Amino acid sequence: MKFKPVAFVINIAITLGVSALGSWATIQSVKTWYRTINKPSFNPPDWLFGPVWTTLYVLIGIAAYLVWVRRDKIIHFPRTVAIYLIQLILNLAWSFIFFYLHEIGFALAEIILLLIIIAINGLVFYKINKWAGLIFIPYFLWVSFATILTYNIFMLN
Template identity: 45%
Template structure:
């Protein structure tokens, strides 16, 4: 592996982890002073589970993004993949603020559905370039599917 690929790999992983870290700050500040007091469904996971799960998902996002950037493909396919990746990452980032910082449970539900669609689109677009990069996003869309159900249940209960 040459130095350019190493730097690209580090940048891809660091960028996704940084997005997650900033969103995590918004989340963490509201766990103890808001989230613990709202009504949650019986299937709500323990709070300590969210951080490790999201860390793994952000790592997988960064690695698969690196794979897309370094797989030989046409410029238009890569450009589409980069745009779709950016859109889903922006929606991912925004959800934490809408839900945890601003406590807008209904808007967070609308937003997480848009995020799910963008992740699904990313998987489709990635699969046309690198199937492994696309498959690596299955845990992500699975978790966001669960989070969407959880968001809906919390919205209904509150």
């Protein structure tokens, strides 16, 4: 498979664009509302979230690229794209629900759905390209942690 640099950059740019939108919803609340709510003892420091999410979004973009370059061989490519886009939209929605709307309970329900879609997306990608699917494992693990964190914040508030 020949490397396609433009497609590679576009796939990463899409995910980083979603990241930027999520950051917009998050940034003001981290400085204000988020500091006032009760959080569990295992809540990571605020500075950790940016680098972790940036790394994950780049990995998600790489996974999407690995699938995109095989699009001509994928019978259900539109379905694959739909699952991928749903996953990105749910990821973005969580930031708005939790940080912008301050709806912790709704964010908890939404992140559980996100976790399910991430698992489905990872499995679908794995069937197309093993590395694309495996790249979703750190994302799934981090969102699993975020789900536990969201649950505990919900219970504490």
